[in-house]
Amino acid sequence: MTSVHVTVVGGVQGVGYRAWCRDEAVRRGLSGWVRNRPSGDVEAVIAGEPAIVDDMLAALWTGPSSASVSSIDVAESDEAPDGEFTVRATA
Template sequence: MIAQHVVVHGQVQGVGFRWWAAREAARIGVTGWVRNRADGAVEALVEGEPEPVRTMVDELASGPRHAAVSGVDVEDATPTGSTRFVVEP
């Protein structure tokens, strides 16, 4: 089990990014959370087996159709043992 902390920059708020991320997480089979940041970015913690986590990070870097991702910061994180993917405010 691994975890990655991801910050997605660009036009990523007000476009359904968090709810899209939750659907993608369920489809891919990862857990964690996603939330908006005050600076306009979207932040997520993704955890699971290495390949699904990499797939989810790639999806976050692309974003949903109406998003315009300008950059992504990814750092290794400590897995929390989360059992679901949560959309936070």
């Protein structure tokens, strides 16, 4: 299992990005969480089988139809979420 910390930058708030991210992660059987940041970015921790996490990372570039992603920063995470993927409050 692998776990990554992701920051998605661009027009990603107010367009349903968090709900879309949760739905896509659940569909793939991934664990973790997603939340808005006061900066306007979206932050997530995504955990699962490496190939499936990679597939999710590729999907993050598209997002919901109203989103406009300009960059994605990915780093390994020490956090190892287990269970259902959730939407967290803005932090």
